[in-house]
Amino acid sequence: MSTVKGAATPAAAGYRPHYTANRLRNTLLSLGGMVVLVLLLALVDGGDSIKLKQVLALFAIWGIATVSLNLVNGVTGILSLGHHGFMLIGGYATGLLILPAAQRENIAASARSSLSDFAIGLSVENWARALGLEALAAPETIWARFLIALFIGGLLAAAFGVVVGFPSLRLRGDYLAIVTFAFGEAIRLLASTPMMSSFTNGALGFAGVPTGFGKSLWWTFGLLSITVFVMARLKYSSYGRALQGIREDEIAAEAMGVNTSYHKVLAFAISAFFAGVSGGLYVSWVGTARLDLFLFFLTFYYLVAISVGGTGSVTGALIGTALVVVVRQYGDPLEEAYPLSTWLVALGCVLLATALVAYLVRRHRRTRPTAGPLVWVPLALGAAAVAFGVFGAGATALQREWQGFGMRAITLSILLIAIMILRPAGVMGRREFTWSGLFRERLDEPTDEERRQDAWLTNPELAASLAQGVDDEDDDDGATASGGAVG
Amino acid sequence: MFYLHGIDPSFNGAFFAGAFVRSFQLGSLYALIALGYTMVYGIIRLINFAHGEVFMVGAFAAYFLFSRTPMAWPVAVVVALVVTYGFMQILNFWRGRMTDPLVLAGGGVAFLVVAVALASTRLGWLAAMVASMFITGVLGVTIDKVAYKPLRGAPRNSMLITAIAVSFFLQNFGILAFSNRQTPFRPPSFFTGPLQFGVLGETLYTSWMVVLVPVVTAVLVVGLTLFVTRTRLGKAMRATAQDAETARMMGVNVDRVIATTFLLGSMLAAAAGVMWGMTFGSINQPAIFGILPGIKAFAAAVIGGIGSLPGAVVGGVLLGFLENFLTALLPRTHAFAGITEYKDTFAFLAMIVILLVRPSGIVGEDLSEKV
Numbered sequence: 001m002s003t004v005k006g007a008a009t010p011a012a013a014g015y016r017p018h019y020t021a022n023r024l025r026n027t028l029l030s031l032g033g034m035v036v037l038v039l040l041l042a043l044v045d046g047g048d049s050i051k052l053k054q055v056l057a058l059f060a061i062w063g064i065a066t067v068s069l070n071l072v073n074g075v076t077g078i079l080s081l082g083h084h085g086f087m088l089i090g091g092y093a094t095g096l097l098i099l100p101a102a103q104r105e106n107i108a109a110s111a112r113s114s115l116s117d118f119a120i121g122l123s124v125e126n127w128a129r130a131l132g133l134e135a136l137a138a139p140e141t142i143w144a145r146f147l148i149a150l151f152i153g154g155l156l157a158a159a160f161g162v163v164v165g166f167p168s169l170r171l172r173g174d175y176l177a178i179v180t181f182a183f184g185e186a187i188r189l190l191a192s193t194p195m196m197s198s199f200t201n202g203a204l205g206f207a208g209v210p211t212g213f214g215k216s217l218w219w220t221f222g223l224l225s226i227t228v229f230v231m232a233r234l235k236y237s238s239y240g241r242a243l244q245g246i247r248e249d250e251i252a253a254e255a256m257g258v259n260t261s262y263h264k265v266l267a268f269a270i271s272a273f274f275a276g277v278s279g280g281l282y283v284s285w286v287g288t289a290r291l292d293l294f295l296f297f298l299t300f301y302y303l304v305a306i307s308v309g310g311t312g313s314v315t316g317a318l319i320g321t322a323l324v325v326v327v328r329q330y331g332d333p334l335e336e337a338y339p340l341s342t343w344l345v346a347l348g349c350v351l352l353a354t355a356l357v358a359y360l361v362r363r364h365r366r367t368r369p370t371a372g373p374l375v376w377v378p379l380a381l382g383a384a385a386v387a388f389g390v391f392g393a394g395a396t397a398l399q400r401e402w403q404g405f406g407m408r409a410i411t412l413s414i415l416l417i418a419i420m421i422l423r424p425a426g427v428m429g430r431r432e433f434t435w436s437g438l439f440r441e442r443l444d445e446p447t448d449e450e451r452r453q454d455a456w457l458t459n460p461e462l463a464a465s466l467a468q469g470v471d472d473e474d475d476d477d478g479a480t481a482s483g484g485a486v487g
Numbered sequence: 488m489f490y491l492h493g494i495d496p497s498f499n500g501a502f503f504a505g506a507f508v509r510s511f512q513l514g515s516l517y518a519l520i521a522l523g524y525t526m527v528y529g530i531i532r533l534i535n536f537a538h539g540e541v542f543m544v545g546a547f548a549a550y551f552l553f554s555r556t557p558m559a560w561p562v563a564v565v566v567a568l569v570v571t572y573g574f575m576q577i578l579n580f581w582r583g584r585m586t587d588p589l590v591l592a593g594g595g596v597a598f599l600v601v602a603v604a605l606a607s608t609r610l611g612w613l614a615a616m617v618a619s620m621f622i623t624g625v626l627g628v629t630i631d632k633v634a635y636k637p638l639r640g641a642p643r644n645s646m647l648i649t650a651i652a653v654s655f656f657l658q659n660f661g662i663l664a665f666s667n668r669q670t671p672f673r674p675p676s677f678f679t680g681p682l683q684f685g686v687l688g689e690t691l692y693t694s695w696m697v698v699l700v701p702v703v704t705a706v707l708v709v710g711l712t713l714f715v716t717r718t719r720l721g722k723a724m725r726a727t728a729q730d731a732e733t734a735r736m737m738g739v740n741v742d743r744v745i746a747t748t749f750l751l752g753s754m755l756a757a758a759a760g761v762m763w764g765m766t767f768g769s770i771n772q773p774a775i776f777g778i779l780p781g782i783k784a785f786a787a788a789v790i791g792g793i794g795s796l797p798g799a800v801v802g803g804v805l806l807g808f809l810e811n812f813l814t815a816l817l818p819r820t821h822a823f824a825g826i827t828e829y830k831d832t833f834a835f836l837a838m839i840v841i842l843l844v845r846p847s848g849i850v851g852e853d854l855s856e857k858v
Contacts, residue, residue, distance in 0.1 A: 079644050081651075167843060173643050174534045175842055178785060182835040185782065189831050296778070300655050303648055405667065406659030406774075413656035420649045421637045 026435040041217045051329070053217060059325045060220035061281045064227045065298070066305045066317045068274030073303070074312035074430075075235055076267045077247030079177040081299055082164055082184030083275050088191060088294035089160055090153035090276025091283035092200055095209040097124050097149035098142065103208040107201040116198040124148050146213050146284070150223075154276035160187070161272025165265035184299065192291055205290030214285030223281065227274050232314050232432070234270070243267055247312070297409070301328070304416045310428030319427055324412065331408035341398040344389030351382030361422060500687030506815035508697040512766060514807020515704035519759035520784030521791065521799035522711065523627075523752030529728045529794035530748045532643070533635065536650035538756060539781015540657035541627055543773050545757025546764045547665045549619035550672055616761045620754040627753025628746050636742065654777075661773025669771045672764035700762050707758055708800060711751065715796065720747055728794070779831065783810075786838035792848025801850055809833055 044052050065087060072080040096104070096119075104123065108116035124145040128136035136144055164183045168176050190196060192203045200206075213219045234240050242263045245253035254260050283289045305324045309316025338346075355378040362370050392398050419426065431437065446454065520542055527535045634653050638646050661667075682695050715721035726734040727744045735741045763780065764770045783806060791802025814830045841848065 077644075079647060167839065170843055171846065174532075174647060175789075175846060177644075177647055178534060178782075178789075179839055179842055182782065182786070182838055185778075186832050186835040189829075189835075193829055193832075297655070300651060303651065307648060404663060406662035409659040410656055410663065413652040413659070416652040417634050417649055417656070420641075420645050420652065421634075424641060424645050 021436040021441045022439075029435050037221075041221055045217050053215065055325060055329045056217055057215050057220045057285060058329065059321055060217070060224040061214065061278055061285055062301065062305070062325060063224050063318055063321045064281070065275050065278035066302045066321045067224075067227050067231050067314055068271045068278065069299070069302045070306050070312065070314060070317040071231060071234070071243070072267050072271045074306055074310075074317070075240060075247065076243040076264065078168055078264065078267070079173070080164075080180045080268070080271070081177050081296075081303075082180035082182075082187070083271075083302055084294045084296055084298040085164075085184030085187035086157040086161060086272040086275035087279030087282060087298060088187055088291075089279065090150075090157040091279030091294065092191065092289050093153035093156045093276070094146070094149045094280030095206065095283040095289040096122060096199060097152060098145050098210060099123065099206065100208060101125075103206055107206050108198055110197075110201060119198040122199070124152075142210060143213070146210070150277055150280040153280045154273040157276025157279065158269045158273035161268040161270075161275075162265055164272070165268030168264045168268065169261045181296075184296070188291055188294060200289070200291075203291050205288055205293075207288040209283050209287050209289060211284055211287040214281045214283065214287075220281055220285075223277060227277070228314060228318070230270075230274075235314065235432075239263065239266070244312075301412070304412050306426075307416055307419055307424075308426055310426035310430060312430040313426070313428040313432055315433040316426055316428035327408055327412055331411070334407035334411065335404050337401040337403040339393070339399050340402055341389045341393040341395075343402060343404070344385050344392075344398065348382040348385030348387075348389060351378040351385060355379035355382060357418075357422075501685075501689035501691040503815070504686040504691050505693060506812050508691075508693060510808040510811035510815075511804065512697045512700045512807070513811050514804035515701045516759050516763055516766070516803075517780070517784045517787045517806050518800040518803025519704055519707065519755045519762075520780060521788040521803045522708070522796065523756045524785050524788040525791070525793050525795060525799040526724075526748050526752045528788070530724065530731075530745055531635070531639075533646050533650060534785065535752075536647065536781075537630060537653040537657055538752065539777035539779075539784070540654045540661070541623055541630070541753045541777070542756040542760045542763075542780060542784075543661055543770075543777035544626055544657060544760075545619050545623040545753070546672070546760030546770045546776065547661060547670075547773055548622045548757070549615045549761040550665075550670055550764065550770060616758060619761055620757040623757035623760075624750040624754040627749035627756075631746055631749040636745075658774045658777070661776070665773050667772045667774055669769055672768060672770050696762075696766050700766060703758065703762060707755060711755070712796065714751070720744070724748060783831075783834040786834045788848075789838050789846075790841045790848055792850040795848070795850050798848050798850035802848065805849075806834055806837070809837055 041056070044056060047053075065083060069080065069083045072078050101120075101123070104120050108120045125137045128134070128145070135141060160183075164180055167179045171179060191200045194202075235244075242253065242258040245256065245258055246260055246263060250260055279294070282293065286293060301324045302321075305320030306317050307320070308323055309318065309320030355375050358374045358378065359371060361367075362372065362375065389398070520538065523538050523541070524535060527533055527538070630653055634649050635646060638649060680695060681692055682698065683690055683692050685691070715724060723734065723739045723744050724747065726737065726739055727741055731741050734744075759780075760770075770776055784803065787802035787806040788799045789802070790805060791798030791800070793799075810830050810833055813833065
């Protein structure tokens, strides 16, 4: 802790001088956090809750995809909706490359394509044999084959990412979003065509992918850590700055010397690579590669995660993923069968909550009257529903059971709409979680100019007037910069 | 078509005539959906991702009115309430300065038709279609009010993400309300009944649906065109599409115009949904029913030139032909086996190519990029 040069007295009330980051403490905290995480994973891995293991593995797998989608959607500001297509490519490629020979022959036998013979030979094991690397073809080195397959799957997805990235050179905004969506869907449709079914086995897909990796916490979290590390470093590298420049103003970025075409395609390629890796892990998690694993709902979930967490923030993407995975995996009670009266009460509670939120928002925004129709309509309906559900619980009509299929997805979409309307920036905004941010420190040394301003602000003569609350007109950022997160 | 001779005896005049009428039928359906996309895009520059799901709701709502099983009384009450509410909404739109007796009378007559025909079974299909259009129109207005209106000034990406969320909501609401399974959709036998006519000495067997769909589409399109060109509200719509800010300053209630746009677009989508079900004899899982027609209709709107009403019709019909006629033209030889499974990708590829080559579409105006 070093105080500002030339500051004779403590700052005026409410003002804190700059502190530079306590790097030793931050490093220790980070190391401690990692140790805690590893211990936690070891605990869960050794524990007997399979559900928890599954949830954490899925969190890591989807986290990789979300963080990579964040590079395009959040950092570069291009709305890409084809992420499930990249995952599909990576997933199918990885699955096919490590699939046991018997399964591959089954696929080829059911397909009608001339590529069947080629598809049978397609595996890392065969390649290792051909190269004379018997050790790599042995059953116990499947992890190495899986890694190679994952890498190849990622590269294949990245190649498609380049293809999808090219329209971004000509198209903007909505048009580009729809083109990426069309690519994503087209990839799925192509995978079901007869030509490709010697690889993909048509719409049915293939089973028998070794599940040891997608369900292993060490593999999934290891790859998630790598992804997060790469993405976090990338965000603050010169590439990341260029991508953020493109997001803010493409023409200005171009004028500043950023090769926007190159950077956009690069963002797509990197994002697609990690999506492919995530797809490979996902296929290994499920044990099968099927077309219905890679529907648009994946991209939708990632969009929810990014929007909830904060567009452009890696930590935000992880927070959002955690939420999505928890709702998805622990949302079973939402979709169970309950008597209609229970549903009525639940609906009433949701309506009452809506009324409360609407009231709070109106009060926060100083909207008069505070209780408009948006407040009293849900309030009245909710109260009626609750009353009806509670007092009518004995009625035979309300004792019929009803199962709420699709409630999880409905919950997530309502959440997304609400977030988009109420807090478009998400939880984290564009900031990242940093220890310095937590302790309200600056990461950089103040410049001489800022030191001068601080000296001026901490002037004892001025401090008296500041304490009295006399507001200076010259209320610029330099005077109020008292740390906070850097982003 | 020299290479077709002697390859397959099924390639004759009747075959091509059949492919032609089916392509036209499919193209009309795409055109109806595409009109909704193009209207909303023209007014608020939003790709309404949820439009495909609105189409789905239209089809399923009609199915529930079609089905002859007696409705449970709570469902009947809800339907009646929704229809009444929709009628009141429409009255609201045309209240005050926007009063247009013609449209008001049309709305009243339509409502009467619904009320009368719901009771009888002879005109049940028409009643179901009109009622479904009303219900779906109200849904479109509600979507606009709940999800899009609070975001008027927000960045375009937020609106797009919200539209995706609405689409996802409706998909899963469909599962919740209609259950996720293939549903038979049986129109009266009069429409599926055989229609045969001779083409170049061959006889083509088809159904009356290939006539009904283009005719209904033509009626709706002409009605829409009349509405847009002849009524005050239509004039307000055109003004808003030109420049919303100036229109607002000129006294146009822009929010009402946008709501009307959603209303009309959703009603057309519902009509398309009903006829889709009647054409193909079934409506499949609500979770996926709207996606493919929706995205293809969007492709049609883009191909024709998004924001332009004639463009949507041209694009829709063109896409119908691209999808149906092209696959029919290809010879049935071993080399082309399974070619029909690629037809869905044609729409996407055509759209991507059109977007890259001429983003303003065939009929659309020049959308030069603004800084």
